[in-house]
Amino acid sequence: MSEDQEPTENISGGPDGGGLASEFDERTADSRAERVVDRLGERYWRKTYGGQDAFECLVRTILSQNTSDKASQPAHDALMARYGEGEDLAVALSETDQDDLAETIQPAGLYNQKSETLGRIAGRVVEEYGGAAAFDEFVTAEDPATVRDTLLDFSGVGPKTADCVLLFSGGRAGVFPVDTHVHRIYRRIGVAPPDADHEGVRAVLEDQVPAEKCGFGHTATIQFGREFCKARKPACLDDPDACPMADLCDQVGVYPATDEVVDPADAPAE
Template sequence: MPEEPTENISGGDEGGGAAAEFDPADADTRAEAVVDELGRMYWQKAYGGQDAFECLVRTILSQNTSDVASQPAHDSLMERYDEDGRDLAETLADAEQSELAETISSAGLYNQKSEMIIGAAERIREEFGGADGFDAFVTDEDPGEVRERLLDIHGVGPKTADCVLLFSGGRGGVFPVDTHVHRIARRMGLAPADADHEAVRAHLERDVPAEKCGFGHTAMIQFGREYCKARKPACLDGPEACPLYDLCDRVGVDEVAESVVDPADAD
């Protein structure tokens, strides 16, 4: 199995979980066939086991920025606030906002993100008694209830909630949708061209087996970075340039004119 690209935090060494062994047999849907091919290109992995509160913090830091920027912010936060013998949620609930903002400045939007993290820590301390109680809730309770409670935390959207369910709770059938997944699923024709993030998630979770959703999410992100870029997808260089060319509808891509528009704006 190829090594996971460490640039992709969710699928790299910090992603938790373990290698998943299953046979990519004949797919029942085109979405499953795409995920199987992505698995052959990158990796197959079942997720879970990451601390839920740290996963939440990491995902908030990654909002509207790259892993290159958010990883140093996460490392700096953990170095300053992960004190031996003290609950991380409790520590961050008591953090001074300007100090935390300075600590995570490399992630961008650091004032907003520091407020979100402190607010989330306060909620988790109040409702679950701290990070350990929150971790047990995410791991053991009904996924629908977990998702609903997560979405009620300021700064937590559907993608953040789904990442916590996947990488901490290890829940099968969860396919988080970020900007790469949203673009690729619609461009390939795996979801309607005008589908929003939630509609894309519904289509992928319907058409991809539960045990394949986790690595499908992380591998699709990597594919978006390497091949299916927003402005210049590999298919513009010819069919041989994209390993998923035959599985793709290329909605919004005009190979003759070498132009690309958002799938929702395609004729």
């Protein structure tokens, strides 16, 4: 297991941004997708989600786009220190100078684009909801489909970002955000079609994984992707027994005999 294991407290949500590890009743899995998630639940933390401020969650997720947590976290911390102390964050970002915001979030990369996106979204949140508090109430209380459609209508917000807000802020069961790790892994395993796009993978997972397991399934899959099922060099490439999912995986696009790895969509049909 990797050294960057998550703490007992769930830093992604819950009371005061915390929340203790979640338990679920084990049962006979109805699908391979659920069997994969159950095994991830044995290896990684199972947690409850929700409780994170919705607008801050949206900001954090935008900062994380196309970069690593290691890069986006300092940008988030600097942004919160400068704009989030004692103020409505949405109001503060809507009124700030874009160049100043870009300089503040520079560690996250693409800082000019992200500062423009954040300023524009903040302005819309203030105009339509009055600020971050009312926006949070909308995200946590409104019908999830309505919230998702609204978030997707924000320029710069895609399906993964919208789903992360629903999960980490709204605590909505049955939401399985699909990032690059999730997209790769479930096509490589054979749970989703090899040519499925992100929305296609999401549809399969949310259909086949019980609602109460989707949240930790998302975060645990990311951990699994970082530790075992890497994009260019998955653990099974050198040792078939190195991967804890070996018996559940079709290895679509992975060819240990030739040391070759391709995107599952580019793998020849068998």
